[in-house]
Amino acid sequence: MGVRPPQANDDEEPEIIAFGIAALDEYLEQGNVTFPATDEELRRALGDPDIPYDAKGHTISFGSALERAGRERFENRQQFMNALHPVFEAERERTNNSFVGRVRSLLPF
Numbered sequence: 001m002g003v004r005p006p007q008a009n010d011d012e013e014p015e016i017i018a019f020g021i022a023a024l025d026e027y028l029e030q031g032n033v034t035f036p037a038t039d040e041e042l043r044r045a046l047g048d049p050d051i052p053y054d055a056k057g058h059t060i061s062f063g064s065a066l067e068r069a070g071r072e073r074f075e076n077r078q079q080f081m082n083a084l085h086p087v088f089e090a091e092r093e094r095t096n097n098s099f100v101g102r103v104r105s106l107l108p109f
Contacts, residue, residue: 019052020088021081027051027062028077035076039066042074053088053095060091 018026031045043063050059068087074080 017052017055017057019054020092021085023051023053024062024081024084024088033077035074035080037080038073039071042066042080051088053091056095058091058095060088 027046027049033042033045037045043066046062048061048063050061051065052059065084065087068090069083071083074083
């Protein structure tokens, strides 16, 4: 496999795509969330944004991810992230195992 070298005149930083827990962390920073927090407090602080769960841009709504985490209270940020991480992983796995996901994995683009 080869990687194309950077362009000589390109001084811009490459765009970083945040997804899953990293994307959720950005929303937490913007929402000024403090812990301990209940699921309702988190919904009020963050709203219901669509959180990307993979690099391809597939998303899950925050409310849906929170419901699937199955908890009503989070004592700290780490506990919150640990509860939602499996939700994002399950979505990523579900998407990759779909027929369309399998076909996309075979294509070079």
